[in-house]
Amino acid sequence: MAIIIFTDLDGTLLNQDDYRCDAALPVLKELQAKQIPVIPVTSKTRQEVETLRQELNLGDPFIVENGSAVFVPLDSKQFVLSAKIEREGYQLELLGCTYAQARQGLAAVATMLGERLRGFGDLSEQEIGQLTGLSEQEVKRAKAREFTEPFLTPDRVSQQQLQQAVEAKGFQVVVGDRFSHLIGSGAGKGKAVRWLVRHYRSPKAEEKLITVGLGNSPNDLAMLEAVDVPIVVPSAKAPHPGLMGRGWQVASAPGCQGWANAVVSVCDRLLA
Template sequence: MNKVSNNWIIFTDLDGSLLDHDSYSHKAADGLLGELEQDQIPVILTTSKTRAEVLSLRAELNNPHPFIIENGAAVFIPQGYFTTKPEGCIETDGFWIFRFCQERSYWLAILEKAKLIFPHSFSHFSVMKEEVIAQLTGLSLEQAQQANQREFGEPITWLGVDKAKHEFILWLEDQGGHVLQGGRFLHLSGACNKGQALVWLAAEYKKQRNLPTTKTIAIGDSGNDIAMLEQADLALIIRSPVHESPKLKRTHGFFISEEFGPRGWNAGLRKIL
């Protein structure tokens, strides 16, 4: 890759984007990830996954940068990554953490009420055995355990009819919840999204690194990526083998990959850069 200006920041979804939908492999993107690191272009893992899942993957990818978990619920910045701790961050476990919504327990209490109104119509991670989560996601038991270490929201699997699903979502929204349709699950949390987290972190880079401007690229494949795909300067939609591509309101500055998953990620991002 030719040397590009180092005020680019790349925000990428994981499942179905940087990671293959079925195998969770990132192999096809590894070469480009190495080049980006060499060129000092941060790749920010921006995902519906938990902190435990991302920490495991970050180690695998040798990614030292901040990351965004649970659909924009919180930004985690390694302590000392910036010169000063960003305003509004708490300091825990070696990270500066900026939170955008309430903790998981708050949403679990709302789901308990929902069970009275929509009996036997849905299930969710906190009541599932890890074997069931592994079966639903294709993850190993250890990975399923990490996926269940949620801090800010709850993945839900809908078991009822489509019409009732719409009513269920409206009911959750009336309770102050924010519901996103991901590749596999409904995700319930507060009024947070990946776009809001992208804007906050890009502004922090600009301030802390004293940059005249930052240029952001967002990469994603499903509905829970729309907010960041709309907010970024440039967007790359990764084609999915299992669902339609997200529909954006923006009319320019976006690209659609020809291939799926990390192959599409690699080819599409090379083309943009």
């Protein structure tokens, strides 16, 4: 049996409060020893994910900016593809749009709504740091957008109005309390997961492939729907209500401890 693990980062592999993943470190090492890929699926940028991959010694593909792009290391043996785009040591599969297109799209949506929409490209590093609490280096990595544009969620526009305007301009939006994300129409965490699974090549042709996904919020819904074994990682209070009522497994603890417990349990069961 072959296993692939797809995982959200903030609030899932990483704790929501301190962004640490100490409890998951021994499990990650064991997964690497067993050649089980651990693939981040996140709204973060490539630079943000690359920093984490270096810290955790991960070498598998990863999915960034809400499913806008898949990066596969050129030396990957488990994921075989002939992508037309190579970028800094990776094969790149672009599912969404470019950053320039996202910026143009945000301007068009703002004009349609008659509202000023301020994206990351309009905000200084100091402003983003004050709004997010990120350090100077973290802000630089978060601002290194390649495919999507986060913007301050407007107060005077309803979520329905915002979504309608975005769709009218040929984009998608992930609406958040403070920031929303404008993404290309072809992007999506679920789409990216399915695309990567299609390009998996097991060392043993007869092996059955099982995909596992872990997430903590409705932004992970499409990813969880795309895997064989979806697992909800709860917050300190409870699982997100937007992910409940589906019969999915809920991890026994929040953050990295819950992630570690769930991954050990599912791998022991599948590989028994």
